[in-house]
Amino acid sequence: MIEHLPALMIAVPLFGAFTTPLFKKKPRAAALWALSITAVTLCLGILLVKEVTTKGMMIYVFGASSPGLVLPSGYHVPVRIIFEVDAMGAFMALSAVLMSFIGAMYSYSHVKFETGLEKYYALLLLLEVGILGMVLTGDLFNLFVFLEIAGISGSALVGFRNYRGEASEAGLKYLIVSAVASLMVLFSIGLLYGEYGNLNMAYLSTQIGFNTVDIIALGLLFTSFAMKCGAVPTHYWVPDAYSEVPAGINPTLLVATYASLYALFRVSFSLFGKVTLTMSSVGWIMSVIGVLTMFIGVTMALVQKDVKRLMSYHAISQTGYMLLGVGVGLTVINDPAKMAAFGRDAMAGGIFHIINHIIYKSLLLMTAGALFYVTGTRNLNEMGGLARKMPYTTIAFIVGAAAISGIPPFNGFASKFLIYETSYQLNPLLAIFAMVTSILTLASFVKVFASAFLGPPVEKYENVGEVPKPMVAAMLILAALCILFGLFPNIVLNKLVYPAVDALLNLSGYQTWGGVL
Amino acid sequence: MTTVIIKTTTKYLAALILTFGAYIIVHGHLTPGGGFQGGAVFASGLALLIVACEGDVIRERFKKVPLSALESVGALGFLGMATLGFMGYTFFRNVIANSGFPLFGEPTPLGINPGYLNTGGTLPYMNIFVGTKVLAGLTSIILVFYLLLEVRENE
Amino acid sequence: MNEVVLVNLPFIVVALLLAVGFYTIGFKRNLIKIVIGVEILEGAVNLFLIALGYVKGAYAPIYTMAPPQAENNMVLPTPQALTLTSIVIGVAVSALMLAFAVNIYRHYGTLDVIKIRRLRG
Numbered sequence: 159m160i161e162h163l164p165a166l167m168i169a170v171p172l173f174g175a176f177t178t179p180l181f182k183k184k185p186r187a188a189a190l191w192a193l194s195i196t197a198v199t200l201c202l203g204i205l206l207v208k209e210v211t212t213k214g215m216m217i218y219v220f221g222a223s224s225p226g227l228v229l230p231s232g233y234h235v236p237v238r239i240i241f242e243v244d245a246m247g248a249f250m251a252l253s254a255v256l257m258s259f260i261g262a263m264y265s266y267s268h269v270k271f272e273t274g275l276e277k278y279y280a281l282l283l284l285l286e287v288g289i290l291g292m293v294l295t296g297d298l299f300n301l302f303v304f305l306e307i308a309g310i311s312g313s314a315l316v317g318f319r320n321y322r323g324e325a326s327e328a329g330l331k332y333l334i335v336s337a338v339a340s341l342m343v344l345f346s347i348g349l350l351y352g353e354y355g356n357l358n359m360a361y362l363s364t365q366i367g368f369n370t371v372d373i374i375a376l377g378l379l380f381t382s383f384a385m386k387c388g389a390v391p392t393h394y395w396v397p398d399a400y401s402e403v404p405a406g407i408n409p410t411l412l413v414a415t416y417a418s419l420y421a422l423f424r425v426s427f428s429l430f431g432k433v434t435l436t437m438s439s440v441g442w443i444m445s446v447i448g449v450l451t452m453f454i455g456v457t458m459a460l461v462q463k464d465v466k467r468l469m470s471y472h473a474i475s476q477t478g479y480m481l482l483g484v485g486v487g488l489t490v491i492n493d494p495a496k497m498a499a500f501g502r503d504a505m506a507g508g509i510f511h512i513i514n515h516i517i518y519k520s521l522l523l524m525t526a527g528a529l530f531y532v533t534g535t536r537n538l539n540e541m542g543g544l545a546r547k548m549p550y551t552t553i554a555f556i557v558g559a560a561a562i563s564g565i566p567p568f569n570g571f572a573s574k575f576l577i578y579e580t581s582y583q584l585n586p587l588l589a590i591f592a593m594v595t596s597i598l599t600l601a602s603f604v605k606v607f608a609s610a611f612l613g614p615p616v617e618k619y620e621n622v623g624e625v626p627k628p629m630v631a632a633m634l635i636l637a638a639l640c641i642l643f644g645l646f647p648n649i650v651l652n653k654l655v656y657p658a659v660d661a662l663l664n665l666s667g668y669q670t671w672g673g674v675l
Numbered sequence: 676m677t678t679v680i681i682k683t684t685t686k687y688l689a690a691l692i693l694t695f696g697a698y699i700i701v702h703g704h705l706t707p708g709g710g711f712q713g714g715a716v717f718a719s720g721l722a723l724l725i726v727a728c729e730g731d732v733i734r735e736r737f738k739k740v741p742l743s744a745l746e747s748v749g750a751l752g753f754l755g756m757a758t759l760g761f762m763g764y765t766f767f768r769n770v771i772a773n774s775g776f777p778l779f780g781e782p783t784p785l786g787i788n789p790g791y792l793n794t795g796g797t798l799p800y801m802n803i804f805v806g807t808k809v810l811a812g813l814t815s816i817i818l819v820f821y822l823l824l825e826v827r828e829n830e
Numbered sequence: 831m832n833e834v835v836l837v838n839l840p841f842i843v844v845a846l847l848l849a850v851g852f853y854t855i856g857f858k859r860n861l862i863k864i865v866i867g868v869e870i871l872e873g874a875v876n877l878f879l880i881a882l883g884y885v886k887g888a889y890a891p892i893y894t895m896a897p898p899q900a901e902n903n904m905v906l907p908t909p910q911a912l913t914l915t916s917i918v919i920g921v922a923v924s925a926l927m928l929a930f931a932v933n934i935y936r937h938y939g940t941l942d943v944i945k946i947r948r949l950r951g
Contacts (some may be wrong), residue, residue: 165766169758176750179743219765221760301910306919309909310926317930323937327946330861330930336869337923338855344916351909352882703895711918787901790894816925823932 161225163206164218164241167251167290169439171199171258175283176410178276185275189266196259199286203255211657212247215672217242217296231539236358242296242671244664245657246509250293250413250420252594252654253513257409257520260632264524265338265406267626268531278318278404284311285410292417296671298347298429299357301421302340305386308414309336315411316403326399334396339382346375346382359429364669368433389481390451393474397458400470401536404619405527409520412473416512419477423484423662427491431665440479441488445581448485449588452478452595460602464536466526468606469519472562475595476515482576482592483508483570486584487659500580502659507576510655514569518561521636528629529610532622538606543615548624552611554633559607561640563600569643572651618620677727685727692720696810703802704795710805717806718813724815730825733818740817749808756797756804772796840881847874861931861941865924872920876913883909 180335181188210216218225218241240329240345243251262282269278288308295301313336317329324456351357353372354365366372396415403411426440455475462468487505490496528551529544530536545552561568564575582589624630643650661667696717703709725733760768772795773782783794835842847870854867883906889896891907931941938946 162761165761169754169766173751173754174746176754179747182743212765218765220765221766221769224766281902303915303919306923310919310922314926317933320933323934326930326933326937330927330934333923333927333930334855334864334868337927338871341868341871341875344912345878347912348875348879348882348909351912357908492815705892707890707892711914713923787893787896787898813921820928820932 160205160378161216162201162218163209164216164243164294165220165225166267167202167206167294168287170202171195171283171286171290174199175280175287178280178283178628181276184658185270188276188279189262192283193259193262193266195283196255196262196286199290200255200259203252206243207248207252207654209246210243210573215242215244215507215661215667217671220227222450228520229468235356235361239300240296240360240671241294242360242668243294244661244668244672245273245654246420246659246661247293248424249509249513249654249658250289250417253516254286254289254293254410254413254417257516258282260520260636261406261409263628264409264632265404265626267525268406268629269404270317270402271536272440276320276411278315281315282407282410283313285315285407285414285426285526288312288453289414289417292597293420296355296359298350298359298362301359302347305340305343305421305548306336308417309333309340309386312336312411312414313399314433315407316399318404318407319402328395328399328402329463331395332399335392336386339385342382342446346378349375359424360669360671363429363431363665366430366432368430368436372393372430376425376430376440379429380422380443380609383418383422383425387415388474388477389421389447390454390474390478393451393455396474397467397470400473400523401464403464404639405524405530408523409516412516412519412523415473415477416516417557418482419480419512426488427662428665431668438489438492441485441491444488445482445584445588446485448478448481448483449591451475451481453591456595456598456602460598463538465538465606465610466523466531466536468602469522469526472599472602473515474524475599476511476519476562478595479511479577479592480508480515482581483511483573484527484590486577486581486588489584491663497663500583502656502663503576503660504580504584505659506655507573507580508575509658510647510651511573512555513650513654514573514640515562517636517639517643518558518568518570521554521558521633521640522562524629524633524636525551525558528625528633531625531629533619538609541610541619542613543611544609544619544622547619547622550624550630550634554573554637555607555611557637557640559600559603561644564596565600567641567644569647571642572644572647576633676804681727681813685723689724689727690718692723695719696720696806700768700802702790702792704798705790705801710802711809713802714806714809715813717810718817721810721814722817725814725821730822734822737818742811742818745811746815749804749811751799752792752804754809756800759797767793769796769798771800772798788816840877840884844874844878845879847871847877859943861934861943861946862928864943865927865931868927869920869924872916872923876916876920879909879913879916883907 163311168370177186178192181191219227220239222238285308288304288311292301292305313329313333316332317326319325349371350362354362388396416430426437446567450473455471455478459468459471462471483504487501490501533541561570564570578589581592696713700713701718703825740776757767759770760766771780774780779793779795779799781793851867851874853869854870855864869893885905886902888905889900891904934946935941
């Protein structure tokens, strides 16, 4: 049964998504059902990671007579839909299943009083399916379909609070961005299909010759995925979507954003991996976009009054670190000496930062959701003196804020340090910008802490208490992960991150479906 | 909105459209079309019926139809057909085709043929389930927008 | 000359439609028109996919009741399957976009994107 894991990763949450709407008028049951489905998926995800990191890439051919049958006799090119799970995909899948589980647990109390909860949980599971499909698939068109599934369910969740006009506004914005981005992805898929007559990424990457059509396709794919992961010229949808979505969805929506980042990396390293010389200039573009993203994101964050909006701008800025880390790796992809010296570590930093950022930003957004839960407002100027009333939330916030500002011994430090160190070797200016951004981040979180948790207690919130237990549990799990990842970064790096980096760099392994041919 | 013309045409056309939708769904593995297309045709027939009736009547009628449950059933059936492949093969494997199963299990001829309905394996089942899902989903979308219109007119 | 234009006509139309779609999304103020712009873009991409798979003089890729000369002379079915999938997704996207537009109109009383700007900064 273990060879069916990649298919089960899709089938189980899909089953959950289709059954949850049956719990009409029983929101409790729907929540528990969704929680158990995400728990099962979490177990499957851990199994998948274990399997992939010990035994190497997993291949799953849908509809074939056996899962590993990529080329049936008589075929020279793959025709079926193939899931190709390497360590990078497994890494992203692990973050997706973990965050969906935490999100479902948090939602159990957070959205208890809303209506239409069976649809909420169905959409949450559907969003999980979309992310898992995007990170596991080895087929370009499949990637588009799952991108659309994640986009549609994500934007429906952004607009979930339909009694708020702002939620619909943010949802529509997100939907238009994702629809246009995915249509452009489809257009470039059409270009590549018309040229090479196949949709399998591994096969396409052996064929790509980099003529004008390929350059157009690469440009479109790069722009669309950068647009969907919130890189700078097209970052405007991120603060709206993140601040309007219910806080229980934030973790999963963050992973959905980084699934697009994963697709961007996959396109740069695997699909167009053959043309390394050109890709190193793409690496420069990626690094510069990364620096711009982190800097513009943090400067926008400094002036915000709305706590969730402030954190959303920080999410943009942190995406910049990932782009910078992996971009630095991509610039030296055709230079083995530099790659060994700092390229591989830079990519490790970028990829490690993905999971770190997902953990601490979800934590911070959840504390913001907790503040909203008790105060009913997101405006920082109306809060104050909540530290004594909500001790656990305060602890969680401090851990998250320390982690995002890169203070040792929290997990943000581990990955940021790798990025500083390596980007300095490529160009000192990049590292300086990264450090300045980190300091500004700290400044802005000190502001949030002071105005929400410290200060004189506000009379309005005399009787508020700590948030319900499931929310506290979700936040404390993430806080514990922040500390654990920060104290033992080597274990995570060696078990999860370096295999993922090597999987991205191992082009020939990807092209031959892990040695099946 | 509802006029004599619409009512009279609907009386004759609706049954035809619904039959045509069902035909497209069932013949999905032989002719152009399939679950989604047939379901869309079916739903447009229902849309015609919705437009031809008064808002209150519609609300009364559709209160008893479990549209979202139908949608779930369709999706679950589709997933179930795909899961059948886990019996020794892979997910989405067409295990029924050419197996001699009495319904849709006859061997499929290769090349140009007149089209035998009793072939196709899991495909016709999937078409039927997808058709159920699509007609329920599209009908509920149409219903929601139509009832919104009613609310606006009353205000 | 004429031949070149005729062969490339679908692609010229695709380029025009893409331009119209992006113009509509970028410069129109009415939300419904923006939704229409997204739909035009989708139409352009679908037309592109269909045109890719078209072979002049070939038959539809269906074996049921096909004429004998259709054997080995059919257009490519894969782009058509892709297009169908994209249409299905497009239905969901447009329904959701319109639902959002309706909800926005209810809360703001307008569909003008300039006036719908509560989220800013």
